Amino acid sequence: MNNYRRFKPYQTYQKVLLTWIAVMITGTVIAPSTLSAEAQRAAQPPNQTSNQTLSQTLSQASSTAIPNARIAWSVNTGKLDHFAVGDGKVFLLQQGQLVAMDTKKGNRLWKYGSQLQSSVVYKEGYVYVTSTGGSIYAVDVRTGKKSWEASVKLKDIRELRVDGDHLYTISEQINAYHVKNGRLVWKNASKIADARLDGFVSFTKDRVLTNNIVSGATTMSQFIAYDRQTGKEVWSLRERYPVQVHGSSIILQSMYGSPLLPTLEYIDARTGKVLKTKSYNPLQIDTAKFPPSERYSLHGNIYMDGHDVFVAIDSSVTDQVLHVYHYSAGADPLKPATNVYKPFGKHMKSATLDEIVDGQIIFRDQSALYSFKLNNKAAVYYRAINRGQLASIYVIEHLMFALHTDGTLIALDVNSGMPLLRLQTNGLQSPPVIADGSVLILMKNKFVVIKKPKIETT
Structure with missing residues (x-):
């Protein structure tokens, strides 16, 4: 779901x-x-009994000393937008080559290819990657050897997705290859002129679902369902x-x-x-x-x-x-x-709803980041957040990662608001990923692995 x-x-x-x-x-x-x-x-909302306590907390500057994250290992990557993880390995690109590294230790296990570009996905023992020339490769993660090369090249691939028997290439259109041999199954051509994907792609048993932006005299959206086997638009x-x-x-x-x-x-x-x-x-x-x-x-x-x-x-x-x-x-x-x-407080009129996740509804305004728990309306204030510089948040496995505009990344316990660690970055290229007890972080030109912080249980 x-x-x-x-x-x-x-x-x-x-x-x-x-x-x-x-x-x-x-x-x-x-x-x-x-x-x-x-x-x-x-x-009018019912009384939120935690508001007074939370307001007092919001007005107090946090003096909590946040420990710096201990980097387990890191590697320079150059310009990179994607990486993949699976089978205890991290897969990323270095100087146009696909490199597999041990998630915990960071030692290189194998490398493959040349002139590869930043679109990498892992699924069930294979990692899939594209080249600058439009080729698509499947590589066996155990050996680092090529399993197949796609039968048809495609340019301008933004993303690869695997679901069921098909590998999908996503650009302004969507196309399907057979995941076992790289044979082109269908090449999408929407019936709707000037339709382009807005980034949403999902799958059901029989359908590929996309949301599209259609440009013309006016701009509108079109939700389209394609047949998974033929690529033909169904509705x-x-x-x-x-x-x-x-x-x-x-x-x-x-x-x-x-x-x-x-x-x-x-x-x-x-x-x-x-x-x-x-x-x-x-x-x-x-x-x-x-x-x-x-x-x-x-x-x-x-x-x-x-x-x-x-x-x-x-x-x-x-x-x-x-x-x-x-x-x-x-x-x-x-x-x-x-x-x-x-929301409440002096900036409540500018507040936005950030996420509904982990049984909490998270609000953000120019001075605070806080949430209310859905089961009892208890308030949680996320301390040590420099609200004026908050760029984005990511909630993963009961952890909140708060990225600031100066590159500071703070990990917090999403349920208590307690800060757990701090890492100075130069910006993130993609959301953090948690795997094998580690947090995997793709910065600009650098890939960093830190140990997953522990959450105190009460």
Whole structure:
């Protein structure tokens, strides 16, 4: 089960389309006074008893001494955007060659090829890599010997993905090779002119799913499903965005036709048929009051964590402050949410929802990074974060890695907020990876391995 609200390339495009949150198509903003008393109460979150304690913590400068990470080993890489890991080995490129190194010790085990470029993926005993000339190779990780070379060359490959019997090449289009012999199975040609992948690719048993940006008089998105065996387009839907793919079921947020309320569509992956639709009305708006000429578009981002739904809305109804409405599995989407979360403090109007992960909802503003636990609303403040310089965070296996604009990377316990270690980098080329008890970090021109920090259990 995958939650694609964490998928940044897709989110960047989506946020452009969602900037008209809570504004009528006519440009008129709904006033809180037009809501019933019940609806106004629904717009106010319940008391978060930890707020006072958290506010006091936020106002105090942390004096915690953070130990520097001990580097187990490192290697210079040159310009590199990808690496792969598997079978106790790290696979990366050095001077155009594919190199395998022991994850824990860092000793080189073998090297292969020449003029290879930064697109590397591991799967079940083989590592796949591309060359500057468009060739694709499968290399046996035990021996470092070539297993096969693809039958057809392709230029401008951004990424390789393996799923089932196929190796997929991803650029502005997607193509499939047989993973056992490198034979080209199909070469994709979308029916939609000027369609290009926005970075989202997922798979079900019978379908390859992509989200595409279509340029023309206006820019729109197109969600497309291809047959896994032939590459032929089976169905497509306009202005839908992926929220979750699970088995043969796809959950999309629909923006088609400017729906009045935040809306999820449950789609059959084989046919593209809409099986059911759920519209969420956390603010209890009387939709009958708004004729088509004055439609109130309450478009919030919809997130899912398992079967729970989170509707994030920033509107005049909520005093320009982000509110996140939590609907448990099976809850009536047209009734007020049982739990509501919102940021607070002097910068609360600029706060954004960063992640819903590890049973926590993480907020960020220009002065703080903090979360609320979903099971009891306890607050967690992430100490030793220089908020004004915070660039991005990555949550992996109960650890938070906070990257600052000056290159400082801090690892914290995501559940307690305690800082565990610090590493000075020159920037990251990809998110950290945890494998074999180690944290693998790809910097600019350098690959570093540190021991995974221990999390104190209580």
